[in-house]
Amino acid sequence: MxxxxxxxxxxxxxxxxxxxxxxxxxxxxxxxxxxxSETDDSGLPIEASxxxxxxxxxxxxxxxxxxxxxxxxxxxxxxxxxxxxxxxxxxxxxxxxxxxxxxxxxxxxxxxxxxxxxxxxxxxxxxxxxxxxxxxxxxxxxxxxxxxxxxxxxxxxxxxxxxxxxxxxxxxxxxxxxxxxxxxxxxxxxxxxxxxxxxxxxxxxxxxxxxxxxxxPSVGHTGNTGFDLSVPYYFNLAENYDLTLTPRYMSRRGALLGGEFRFLTRTGRGELKADYLPNDREYGSARGSASLRANAGLAPRLTGALRLNYASDSQYLEDLGSSLAVTSTTHLERAGELRYFGDDWDLLGRVQQYQTIDERIPARNRPYSRLPQLRLDLFKPDGLAGTNYLLDAEYVNFYRDDSVRGHRVQLFPRIGLPLRRSWGYIEPRVGAHFVSYMLTDQIEGLDDSPSSLAGTFSLDGGLYFDRGMNYFGNAATQTLEPRLYYLYVPRVDQDDQPVFDTGVFDFNFDNLFRENRFNGPDRFGDANQLTLALTSRVFSDQSGAELLRAS
CATH class of the missing domain: 2.60.450.10 (Lipopolysaccharide (LPS) transport protein A like domain)
Incomplete structure (x- = not known):
């Protein structure tokens, strides 16, 4: 041709x-x-070549x-x-x-x-x-x-x-x-x-x-479902709520109906999802799941949130989940919370439980319920003589069947003195981390009311250098930012304290400058360490956007 x-x-x-x-x-x-719109060209000339x-x-x-x-x-x-x-x-x-x-x-x-x-x-x-x-x-x-x-x-x-x-x-x-x-x-x-x-x-x-x-429509094939076809239909019910129904056919398991209802009110929004499979040919019975997420502004500075999740059995998400993130889920959260925002502080009240999806997880490794959790976070800048004040305070009642359980109180006040100039900054900070427990079913031989107190001292400082440069034909500014961070925390005995919700932070650049290498109050790591870091950034002179960062 x-x-x-x-x-x-x-x-x-x-x-x-x-x-x-x-x-x-x-x-x-x-x-x-x-x-x-209707365009009237009748009065216009015709141009032709x-x-x-x-x-x-x-x-x-x-x-x-x-x-x-x-x-x-x-x-x-x-x-x-x-x-x-x-x-x-x-x-x-x-x-x-x-x-x-x-x-x-x-x-x-x-x-x-x-x-x-x-x-x-x-x-x-x-x-x-x-x-x-x-x-x-x-x-x-x-x-x-x-x-x-x-x-x-x-x-x-x-x-x-x-x-x-x-x-x-x-x-x-x-x-x-x-x-x-x-x-x-x-x-x-x-x-x-x-x-x-x-x-x-x-x-x-x-x-x-x-x-x-x-x-x-969504079409696929997996070992769990066989041929898998979903055909969603959207119902625009009103300006502030809608519904999507999704019939789903799986050649190995049968027909499933899924739905998603979304709503928007004057003070909040939410969504309700549910799936139901009346007869799973592989599993041998009916199966389903449901979830509800809602957020609302209840009053000036007061918000509320609700998160409820349910699955009919431990294999439901693995067999019928639609993504890797869903099928690898091990726990489903059920929580309700209220949060009040002050000028320099916020107060959180929460109740939280989990449904464990993976039955292979032993009871000792399943998450605790918080019944309830109360948390106060305070940051007060521009205090006396330029100081700033910080406070983390928390009370939690932890519960889990056949495990150590009980009440935990944490207080972590700090005071810092930030000194900042255009060319750099330095901030010394001192604090004290206190945690106390009242426990039930404590391990034999360990204190059922343990507590610990650890003082902290940190010194954070850095310098700023910059120069003009050409970045792929555009005017830009490059910075050079050396930083020094020193942390001292004495070692304290925490052997009698249970571990309710605490692990070690993943290693990354930002975590090098934390006061505690643990992500919860059950453990406070001792330290006598010095961190040296160097960061360089490139900014556009026209927009101010950060174009490149290396640390």
């Missing part, structure tokens, strides 16, 4: 010019909605031949041959047609178009809808009005030309960009060439406005 003619290649390039094909998804409204032209004065028509380019207002028509009726503004075009308007682009071999009414028809059309990032082919395409087009024997996709990963084919399709949806009849949805869904009629969004309709 020979190479296409230059005019054909130019038509293909113009058809796709400026369209972002980054999201290869079919039935989602990723692009923003557009506002289309061609290799040759002939006029029939009796019939009041003009015929143009060879690379015809006709423009009126925001409409442009290119073709090999164009006949224009100067009385009716009707246009008949043939050969390598490219019709362009802000809302639509079409190519084909023959077109009829009315310049005044902006209505027309293109045979054997390829089309593009720039605002929807959509494309396809049709036996015929009809322009009904601004933003509205109809097609017969059509394909539709939002994948780039040449990539038909997602493809919709239908006997008929209407795209209404004013309302932001498409309506297909006798439609088949294909994924990687394989048909996965047939519908005699359905609608789908073409922009990001909320409306009821089918969303992108």
């Amino acid at each position: 020979g190479q296409p003619e230059p005019s054909v290649r130019a038509t293909a390039r113009s058809l796709d010019e400026g369209i972002d094909w980054g999201a290869c998804q079919l039935l989602v409204g990723a692009p923003p909605s557009i506002q289309l 061609a290799d040759s032209a002939a006029a029939d004065l009796n019939a009041e028509q003009a015929t143009l031949h060879g690379d015809v380019d006709l423009v009126r207002g925001d409409t442009r028509l290119q073709a090999d041959e164009v006949v224009v009726n100067r009385l009716t503004s009707a246009v008949d075009a043939r050969g390598n047609i490219l019709l362009q308007r802000p809302d639509i682009r079409m190519s084909g071999e023959r077109a009829e178009y009315q310049l005044d009414s902006r209505q027309g028809r293109v045979e054997q059309a390829s089309y593009r809808v720039p605002a929807a990032h959509a494309r396809g082919d049709a036996a015929s395409a009809e322009l009904v009005g601004p933003g509205i087009s109809r097609y017969s024997d059509i394909t539709y996709s939002t994948c780039q030309p040449g990539d038909d990963a997602w493809l919709l084919s239908a006997n008929a399709l209407e795209i209404d960009q004013n309302e932001g949806f498409g309506t297909a009849r006798n439609a088949t949805l294909r994924f990687m060439g394989a048909p996965i869904l047939y519908a005699p009629w359905f609608t789908f969004p073409t922009d990001n406005r909320r409306r009821s309709g089918l969303l992108v």
